[in-house]
Amino acid sequence: MVNTRVNLCGVELKNPVVPASGTFGFGYEFNDIYDINVLGGISIKGTTKDARFGNPTPRIAECTSGLINSIGLQNPGIEKVINEEIPKLRSVYNNVIISNISGFSIDEYKYCCEKINAVKDVDIIEVNISCPNVHNGGMSFGTSPENAQAVTKAVKSVTDKPVFIKLTPNVTDIVSIAKACEEGGADGISLINTSQGLRIDLNKRRPVIANKIGGFSGRAIFPIALKMVYQVYEAVKIPIIGIGGVATAEDVIEMMMAGATAVQVGAENLVNPYACRDIVNNLPRVMQKYKINDLNEIIGEAHK
Amino acid sequence: MKQGYFTVLTNEKLTSNVYKMTLAGDTKAIERPGQFVNIQIDGLFLRRPISVCDLEDGKLTIIYKVVGKGTEKMSAMDGGEILDILTGLGNGYFTDFAGDKPLLIGGGVGVPPLYYLAKCLLKEGKTPTVILGFNTASEIFYKDEFEDLGIKTIVCTADGSVGVKGFVTDGVDQVGEYTHVYTCGPEPMLKAVYNKTTSDGSYSFEERMGCGFGACMGCSCKTKYGNKRICKDGPVLQKEEIIW
Incomplete structure (x- = not known):
């Protein structure tokens, strides 16, 4: 028997596999196709203070080994998420719930985190300062160490739940931003969000996506994400959730060797709705193949 | 929704760029007309959503127009290929x-x-x-x-x-x-x-989709009854709810 249990700031996950926010709805929809209780955790759809429709369509463009999205944080608003979506998820699911929060001002981040702090069913708050698809919000907080730290401090002042700050790769120095978050009191770092990208329709001679530029994710970005997890692991002491292009159990192990304590699976869910279940099922066999008895032994092992 | 493997039986050209493909596989998840299937094609990241044209026990018929790389690859199939397909998607016609x-x-x-x-x-x-x-x-x-x-x-x-x-x-x-x-x-x-x-x-309705089963919010539209996903709450909308 191998051990797949990992621990994020005192929150135990029975395995490190977590569907990433925005690729798994509010989770319960997937319970119709498999038992979502196999998952270590679920990071639910990013939530803002008020309901949002998001960006105009088309919002999706295909790429080699990935896709560009420009959803723009479509969500029903924090009240509905707390009163309807989280209870619906909890009614079919017993494991870790990560609530993903976004905002357009520091006050909005605070507002949402304060509300979520009162929700017993939420184990971890993930603060998205990295959405590339909304103006004057999201990513603008994640591209400078000062702003990232200001958001971190603000949300930490209103919650006692573990706070993970989700970072964007669209920066010159992700290490300085991760360190600023740690100094601001972050309990962990989630990285990476999507990388900005563009596709042009050759027939129309215009960008495919209505918003023109969107966020690129999928298998293609795995090496970029891995490199950033590797760099941030060397610079901070708090745990890292590795995100970006993870599609197999081997990817999970590689991400953990780079320094991740847990891993999120994003775009792969959209092409294989069973992706997370398959990764969970394959993980023990792949661990045995590489003679890993306990996943905790390999976190950051590539640095030794 | 159900994932399954289908074998291409026939693939016939109907017009200069429209093809009819028949496939054998488990069609039990298809509940009503107007639903669609989402087909994985080797070498392409996203699946290709195609509406169900006909259905008999274990036999699925689709008709598609060649509009891009995915449908072009489909048009070159000549039978025997095995395709990973999600079936029973969308609300369909009642x-x-x-x-x-x-x-x-x-x-x-x-x-x-x-x-x-x-x-x-x-x-x-x-x-x-x-x-x-x-x-x-x-x-x-x-x-x-x-x-x-x-x-x-x-x-x-x-x-x-x-x-x-x-x-x-x-x-x-x-x-x-x-x-x-x-x-x-x-x-x-x-x-x-x-x-x-x-x-x-x-x-x-038709819209460019990400997943095709309601997870990504890629194909949302506004209706008089609130936001809907073309892939999951649609593709069929009732006349009284449509906002143009």
Whole structure:
């Protein structure tokens, strides 16, 4: 028997596999196709203070080994998420719930985190300062160490739940931003969000996506994400959730060797709705193949 | 929704760029006409959503137009290929709304889902009429198949080369009383049908999708009943909820 249990700031996950926010709805929809209780955790759809429709369509463009999205944080608003979506998820699911929060001002981040702090069913708050698809919000907080730290401090002042700050790769120095978050009191770092990208329709001679530029994710970005997890692991002491292009159990192990304590699976869910279940099922066999008895032994092992 | 492996049985060219493919596999997850399947194609990241044209026990028929890399690869298949397909996607057409004399209106590659719908309506004892719209004679497909079902079939061509000269809305003038409209086609056609017809209707929309099963919010639209996902809450919207 191998051990797949990992621990994020005192929150135990029975395995490190977590569907990433925005690729798994509010989770319960997937319970119709498999038992979502196999998952270590679920990071639910990013939530803002008020309901949002998001960006105009088309919002999706295909790429080699990935896709560009420009959803723009479509969500029903924090009240509905707390009163309807989280209870619906909890009614079919017993494991870790990560609530993903976004905002357009520091006050909005605070507002949402304060509300979520009162929700017993939420184990971890993930603060998205990295959405590339909304103006004057999201990513603008994640591209400078000062702003990232200001958001971190603000949300930490209103919650006692573990706070993970989700970072964007669209920066010159992700290490300085991760360190600023740690100094601001972050309990962990989630990285990476999507990388900005563009596709042009050759027939129309215009960008495919209505918003023109969107966020690129999928298998293609795995090496970029891995490199950033590797760099941030060397610079901070708090745990890292590795995100970006993870599609197999081997990817999970590689991400953990780079320094991740847990891993999120994003775009792969959209092409294989069973992706997370398959990764969970394959993980023990792949661990045995590489003679890993306990996943905790390999976190950051590539640095030794 | 169900994931399964289907074997390509036949793949036949209907017009210069429209193909009919038959596949063998488990079709049990397909609950009603107007639903679609989402096909994984080697070397491409996203699946390709295609509407169900016909269904018999374990045999699926789809009709698709070559519009990009995915459908181009599909057009080169010649039987025996095994495809990973998600089935039973979308809400589809509800036959309960039909009344006695439903009117089916399809334009171009919006025609295929109406074929299985027509078969289901006939099985329920309804008397459907179908209007098929194409640009020109060489683009017409499935006229004979609808006629073989024994239902009144009106073909409209924009250039007048076959049938009624004009658009599907010109075909509507040739139909007497109808109880409900079922339609699928390009959005300008849907809007014209919306303005022309007087009954309630079920309108099937198209949008660029990410997942096809409601997870990514890539294909959202606004309706009078709130935001809906074309892939999961649609592709069929009721006339009274549509916001153009």
